[in-house]
Amino acid sequence: MHTSPLGLIGALLYTSLLLxxxxxxxxSETRRGAYHGAMATEYPAWFKDSxxxxxxxxxxxxxxxxxxxxxxxxxNCPYCNALIERNLAQKEIEELxxxxxDVVAVNMWGDREVIGLDGKKHNEKSFSASLRVQFTPTxxxxxxxxxxxxxxxxYLPPARFKTALEYVAQNKExxxxxxDYLAARTPPSTGGELIKEDFFKPAPHDLTRKPRGKPRxxxxxxxxxxxxxxxxxxxxxxxxxxxxxxxxKFDVIQLDMWSSTPVITPQGKRLTAREWAKALDVKYAPTIxxxxxxxxxxxxxxxxxxxxxxQGIFAYVAEGGYKTEPSFQRYLSARAxxxxxxxxxxxxxxxGDDAAGAKK
Numbered sequence: 001m002h003t004s005p006l007g008l009i010g011a012l013l014y015t016s017l018l019l020x021x022x023x024x025x026x027x028s029e030t031r032r033g034a035y036h037g038a039m040a041t042e043y044p045a046w047f048k049d050s051x052x053x054x055x056x057x058x059x060x061x062x063x064x065x066x067x068x069x070x071x072x073x074x075x076n077c078p079y080c081n082a083l084i085e086r087n088l089a090q091k092e093i094e095e096l097x098x099x100x101x102d103v104v105a106v107n108m109w110g111d112r113e114v115i116g117l118d119g120k121k122h123n124e125k126s127f128s129a130s131l132r133v134q135f136t137p138t139x140x141x142x143x144x145x146x147x148x149x150x151x152x153x154x155y156l157p158p159a160r161f162k163t164a165l166e167y168v169a170q171n172k173e174x175x176x177x178x179x180d181y182l183a184a185r186t187p188p189s190t191g192g193e194l195i196k197e198d199f200f201k202p203a204p205h206d207l208t209r210k211p212r213g214k215p216r217x218x219x220x221x222x223x224x225x226x227x228x229x230x231x232x233x234x235x236x237x238x239x240x241x242x243x244x245x246x247x248x249k250f251d252v253i254q255l256d257m258w259s260s261t262p263v264i265t266p267q268g269k270r271l272t273a274r275e276w277a278k279a280l281d282v283k284y285a286p287t288i289x290x291x292x293x294x295x296x297x298x299x300x301x302x303x304x305x306x307x308x309x310x311q312g313i314f315a316y317v318a319e320g321g322y323k324t325e326p327s328f329q330r331y332l333s334a335r336a337x338x339x340x341x342x343x344x345x346x347x348x349x350x351x352g353d354d355a356a357g358a359k360k
Contacts, residue, residue: 033340037308037349038076041084047071048102052124053115054146061102062144067168069101070140072108072128074329077136078349079155079304087158093165100169101141108133108329117146134299134328135309141168149173154303157229160284179283183258189225195234199247200254206264207253215293217317218266219250222257222277224285229304233286240352243311249318250290257285266295290317298322308336308348 050057061068073080088094110124135154143149149168167181209215223230255261255273263276280289287302298317312332316322321331336346
């Protein structure tokens with residue numbers, strides 16, 4: 001069979017293009033996404049060098065007129081870094097912590113032995129799991145008998161963190177609950193409205209499940225007026241398109257946590273928004289409480305989180321991740337790995353108002 005020179009050239013060109021295309025496809029398939037936002041943290045030398053025998057730690061703190069603060073961390077946690085480099089960089093906060101607290105750091109994935117208040121032995125990993133630590137930093141403040149006075153799940157900005165320190169340092173739990181203590185220090189509203197989103201369902205709020213149709217998980221945004229943290233959530237986090245997409249898999253309502261707005265809860269109780277927030281022990285605005293299709297609370301966001309963690313909290317419930325993985329942090333790590341395997345970059349410290357992630 002005779003092949004003309006032009007035909008041969010064409011065949012060679014086609015083969016070259018095919019090989020180039022296959023090479024490009026192969027490179028695309030094997031490229032692993034980058035990982036951004038991890039931050040190593042150097043913890044202060046004045047943190048207690050504990051043997052992690054909590055009974056001893058509490059007794060020693062009591063003798064020094066202090067209280068024990070358990071600080072749960074993990075390596076490369078940017079929120080732990082913010083606690084140390086942003087909050088403790090403020091002189092009043094550092095001085096109060098050093099004067100009134102023995103800070104005992106626990107690595108939630110660590111292997112050091114911990115002797116709990118009941119005398120049982122754990123390693124750091126199992127001890128953290130037994131206390132259902134889902135976020136880092138998580139802080140547990142203990143009284144002189146080992147009871148938990150206050151628990152902070154996640155990072156709080158300096159002003160809110162200082163309020164928590166003062167509450168525990170001054171033994172205020174003997175006089176007033178922390179939620180009421182916070183409310184008394186919340187400036188009265190000067191007007192304004194809650195920030196609306198197109199995925200919020202309008203009132204009336206009857207949250208009992210209807211028999212028809214496939215049930216959906218429920219997300220309740222507890223917010224308040226004149227709330228800078230609420231504004232930051234809406235203006236810097238919820239702008240992210242993928243986050244909004246996963247939120248739309250829920251029935252979503254927004255409530256003013258101090259209002260008399262009527263609500264029929266998923267359990268059929270007729271309460272005001274204020275009463276329901278108190279029953280759920282909602283302390284901060286914003287707090288987002290997520291329920292599954294069977295009306296069981298699965299997880300809540302009550303601290304400062306950027307896009308990756310906020311999106312992950314919703315996905316954890318929407319995708320049913322909690323059914324097979326009780327540790328939110330393990331789920332989040334696996335989710336990041338899966339995204340990177342697909343060639344997507346992961347930035348755990350990105351805000352939603354970054355140009356790449358903003359809604360369209």
